[in-house]
Amino acid sequence: xxxxxxxxxxxxxxxxxxxxxxxxxxxxxxxxxxxxxxxxxxxxxxxxxxxxxxxxxxxxxxxxxxxxxxxxxxxx
Amino acid sequence: xxxxxxxxxxxxxxxxxxxxxxxxxxxxxxxxxxxxxxxxxxxxxxxxxxxxxxxxxxxxxxxxxxxxxxxxxxxx
Amino acid sequence: xxxxxxxxxxxxxxxxxxxxxxxxxxxxxxxxxxxxxxxxxxxxxxxxxxxxxxxxxxxxxxxxxxxxxxxxxxxx
Amino acid sequence: xxxxxxxxxxxxxxxxxxxxxxxxxxxxxxxxxxxxxxxxxxxxxxxxxxxxxxxxxxxxxxxxxxxxxxxxxxxx
Amino acid sequence: xxxxxxxxxxxxxxxxxxxxxxxxxxxxxxxxxxxxxxxxxxxxxxxxxxxxxxxxxxxxxxxxxxxxxxxxxxxx
Amino acid sequence: xxxxxxxxxxxxxxxxxxxxxxxxxxxxxxxxxxxxxxxxxxxxxxxxxxxxxxxxxxxxxxxxxxxxxxxxxxxx
Amino acid sequence: xxxxxxxxxxxxxxxxxxxxxxxxxxxxxxxxxxxxxxxxxxxxxxxxxxxxxxxxxxxxxxxxxxxxxxxxxxxx
Numbered sequence: 070x071x072x073x074x075x076x077x078x079x080x081x082x083x084x085x086x087x088x089x090x091x092x093x094x095x096x097x098x099x100x101x102x103x104x105x106x107x108x109x110x111x112x113x114x115x116x117x118x119x120x121x122x123x124x125x126x127x128x129x130x131x132x133x134x135x136x137x138x139x140x141x142x143x144x145x
Numbered sequence: 146x147x148x149x150x151x152x153x154x155x156x157x158x159x160x161x162x163x164x165x166x167x168x169x170x171x172x173x174x175x176x177x178x179x180x181x182x183x184x185x186x187x188x189x190x191x192x193x194x195x196x197x198x199x200x201x202x203x204x205x206x207x208x209x210x211x212x213x214x215x216x217x218x219x220x221x
Numbered sequence: 222x223x224x225x226x227x228x229x230x231x232x233x234x235x236x237x238x239x240x241x242x243x244x245x246x247x248x249x250x251x252x253x254x255x256x257x258x259x260x261x262x263x264x265x266x267x268x269x270x271x272x273x274x275x276x277x278x279x280x281x282x283x284x285x286x287x288x289x290x291x292x293x294x295x296x297x
Numbered sequence: 298x299x300x301x302x303x304x305x306x307x308x309x310x311x312x313x314x315x316x317x318x319x320x321x322x323x324x325x326x327x328x329x330x331x332x333x334x335x336x337x338x339x340x341x342x343x344x345x346x347x348x349x350x351x352x353x354x355x356x357x358x359x360x361x362x363x364x365x366x367x368x369x370x371x372x373x
Numbered sequence: 374x375x376x377x378x379x380x381x382x383x384x385x386x387x388x389x390x391x392x393x394x395x396x397x398x399x400x401x402x403x404x405x406x407x408x409x410x411x412x413x414x415x416x417x418x419x420x421x422x423x424x425x426x427x428x429x430x431x432x433x434x435x436x437x438x439x440x441x442x443x444x445x446x447x448x449x
Numbered sequence: 450x451x452x453x454x455x456x457x458x459x460x461x462x463x464x465x466x467x468x469x470x471x472x473x474x475x476x477x478x479x480x481x482x483x484x485x486x487x488x489x490x491x492x493x494x495x496x497x498x499x500x501x502x503x504x505x506x507x508x509x510x511x512x513x514x515x516x517x518x519x520x521x522x523x524x525x
Numbered sequence: 526x527x528x529x530x531x532x533x534x535x536x537x538x539x540x541x542x543x544x545x546x547x548x549x550x551x552x553x554x555x556x557x558x559x560x561x562x563x564x565x566x567x568x569x570x571x572x573x574x575x576x577x578x579x580x581x582x583x584x585x586x587x588x589x590x591x592x593x594x595x596x597x598x599x600x601x
Contacts, residue, residue, distance in 0.1 A: 074179035074180060074181045074185065074187050075181060075185045075187070075207055077179075078179075078187055078205075078207055079207070091594065092169075092212075093548075093594075095594075097595075103530035103533075103534075104530060105530045105531060108185075108209065109530065109531045109564075111530050111531070111534055127595075127597060128597055128600055129534075129597060129598050129600065130595050130596070130597055131531055131534055131535070131595065131596040131597075131598070132594070132595050133564065133590075133593050133594060133595070134209075135211075135591075136548075136594045136595075137209050138167065138169075138171075138208070138209060138212045139173075139203075139206050139207065139208050139209070139212075140206070140207040141203060141204055141205060141206055141207075142205050142207070144204055144205065150255035150256060150257045150261065150263050151257060151261045151263070151283055153255075154255075154263055154281075154283055155283070168245075168288075184261075184285065210285075211287075213285050214243065214245075214247075214284070214285060214288045215249075215279075215282050215283065215284050215285070215288075216282070216283040217279060217280055217281060217282055217283075218281050218283070220280055220281065226331035226332060226333045226337065226339050227333060227337045227339070227359055229331075230331075230339055230357075230359055231359070244321075244364075260337075260361065286361075287363075289361050290319065290321075290323075290360070290361060290364045291325075291355075291358050291359065291360050291361070291364075292358070292359040293355060293356055293357060293358055293359075294357050294359070296356055296357065302407035302408060302409045302413065302415050303409060303413045303415070303435055305407075306407075306415055306433075306435055307435070320397075320440075336413075336437065362437075363439075365437050366395065366397075366399075366436070366437060366440045367401075367431075367434050367435065367436050367437070367440075368434070368435040369431060369432055369433060369434055369435075370433050370435070372432055372433065378483035378484060378485045378489065378491050379485060379489045379491070379511055381483075382483075382491055382509075382511055383511070396473075396516075412489075412513065438513075439515075441513050442471065442473075442475075442512070442513060442516045443477075443507075443510050443511065443512050443513070443516075444510070444511040445507060445508055445509060445510055445511075446509050446511070448508055448509065454559035454560060454561045454565065454567050455561060455565045455567070455587055457559075458559075458567055458585075458587055459587070472549075472592075488565075488589065514589075515591075517589050518547065518549075518551075518588070518589060518592045519553075519583075519586050519587065519588050519589070519592075520586070520587040521583060521584055521585060521586055521587075522585050522587070524584055524585065
């Protein structure tokens with residue numbers, strides 16, 4: 070209920086692997102390096118995960134927040 | 146008619162199971178852990194519910210508010 | 222021509238049954254419990270109405286305003 | 298070229314029948330009862346007009362402005 | 374490069390016939406009567422022009438600016 | 450990294466031929482006469498370029514910035 | 526977690542080759558010359574990369590930020 074709920078969860082996920090579902094169906098996994106108030110994310114060792122479980126290495130990435138549906142932080 | 150109608154209903158649902166319908170047809174169920182003024186939601190023990198009633202565990206999730214059509218708080 | 226036209230109409234509909242048409246074709250009916258300046262609505266005893274006239278009970282609902290095409294307040 | 302061009306035209310149409318074309322193809326006709334700066338409209342004795350000229354009574358309506366493509370005010 | 378580039382061009386087109394291409398493919402032609410900072414346009418003797426060159430009279434119109442792709446002012 | 454990067458590039462292109470790709474696939478070519486902070490463009494001797502290389506003269510045009518994907522300024 | 530995360534990563538990529546994925550599926554590669562706070566990008570020696578690995582030279586480009594899904598800065 071705090072204004073900075075998303076920021077707190079993202080902050081706790083820095084340096085950890087997050088899973089990101091994008092509009093249009095793409096799924097990206099990578100190590101969260103940074104984010105901003107638009108939910109723009111910076112990822113390291115990112116990879117695109119396809120439905121059959123295969124992955125395609127993307128390296129370092131900036132993902133624009135307005136394409137994001139859901140972010141799964143790592144299990145705590 | 147209050148400006149913070151959604152905030153009040155979400156606040157009363159903290160820690161309880163909510164059902165969320167997203168644009169594109171996805172349905173998510175989970176325990177509401179937090180939210181902000183954009184209706185971004187933080188869920189625990191979330192699962193995606195498919196039309197045939199099966200569910201797919203997603204764990205902890207941040208859902209961006211601009212993908213949400215409807216939120217069903219728990220029955221009071 | 223007043224800035225708060227929608228607010229006035231919604232305010233007069235509080236506690237009454239409204240019919241809501243959403244982008245994508247969904248139609249929702251329910252008792253209006255609250256709303257805010259984004260046209261986010263809180264409904265009670267809501268149900269989804271399908272084209273063949275059948276309805277599917279949804280209980281309490283928050284509907285995000287940006288999904289709404291039209292709202293029919295109750296006949297006065 | 299005035300900032301309130303739309304407001305002036307809508308203001309002159311109050312109490313008169315307007316025709317509204319919505320995104321997605323719906324056409325609505327009704328008596329304009331009010332509007333606001335988002336072009337949200339309040340209509341009375343509204344009806345949905347289909348392409349074959351038939352109409353379906355909708356009664357009183359709030360139409361969200363962001364769904365509107367065009368508004369035809371009554372001939373002057 | 375001026376902030377009010379569009380306003381200047383529209384201002385010079387007042388009272389003249391403009392051609393407007395809308396998202397979704399509709400083409401509208403009419404006499405420009407007014408506009409505002411959202412590029413909302415007010416047209417007189419408007420008509421919808423179909424691809425085969427036929428036109429369908431629409432009379433007076435308000436066109437919401439966010440539906441507009443391009444406006445052709447009259448040849449100078 | 451300057452806030453007015455786009456403005457600088459557009460400013461240097463004034464009076465020159467630019468190529469514009471729009472959402473939905475349209476490609477427009479014309480002489481850039483003006484622009485504003487929304488990337489609304491004013492073009493002269495504009496033409497729509499189809500995939501087979503043919504072009505269709507459009508004359509003077511205002512293009513709304515929110516339809517634009519890419520702008521190619523002239524080779525320097 | 527800094528507000529200017531994207532700006533920092535883009536700033537470090539100035540003069541280097543970046544890969545950009547756009548809504549709708551286009552992929553653009555080019556030398557990053559500038560950017561602004563909307564993630565509008567200015568590229569040099571840009572080319573469109575198709576799925577079969579072929580590329581189509583585009584020269585200098587302004588890409589509007591709201592079309593961008595992801596940006597891959599160069600490997601560090």
